[in-house]
Amino acid sequence: MAQLHFVEYGPRTSEQPQDTLVFIGSIGSTLDMWLPQLDALSDVFRVIAVDHRGHGGSPVVEGPASVADLAQDVQETIAQLGVDTYGVVGLSLGGAVAQYLAANDSKVTSAALLCTAPKFGTPESWHERARTVRADSTAALADGVVGRWFSEGWMADNPASTAFYREMIxxxxxxxxxxxxxxLADWDFADELPKISVPVLVLAGADDPSTPPEVLKGIGEAVSGESTYVEIKPGAHVPTIESPQEVTDALRTHFS
Incomplete structure (x- = not known):
């Protein structure tokens, strides 16, 4: 298991923190993808964001991992911070980890699943990606990935930010x-979704090519806990950056 790099903030006001929120991001991202939400929600929440193993400031762990391994990384990291109960917020791969935690960790009190799926693509497509980056570096995928993260209009209007996130990848x-x-090649959680009994926010980007709205609606219908569906427009796969206020507002409403 890996001790993950993390940041922690809040609360900034005199109010008691309502909860600890743990943020888990996409493959190819660092915790910088959550900056707007960490800024805004640290007023009353204790917010913790982590980098996956081999991402950002977290150590590389050689060889294949499972989503359960990634979840254990998160659990061990936040346990060292004295977290007793928490709300989990996950996007894409982080959303898979959040699904696993919501179903299996009794410390999770509520979950927000953003632009994620109980299964992503085909196993072969992910094994091919792994082969590509091991042979040619992650830069070989960066243009394609950033094109799925954001809508064309947003990228045209935000060239500096687009370049920053392309470089992140x-x-x-x-x-x-x-x-x-x-x-992700081995991830198939469809039959496990009913194990999620905590309140769930499912949030979709209206223009997300990777995990379109119908996939998120399906998660909300499959969990056994109360679910709320929110669709963000404009928004592709990473609306935390493209439409940060709308995402933050949805998270604040859900976790309050």
């Missing part, structure tokens, strides 16, 4: 990206 260690790709 391109500089992800190849073994970190490959290991997490192999975790």
């Amino acid at each position: 391109a500089t992800t260690p190849a073994e970190g990206y490959a290991s997490c790709s192999e975790a």
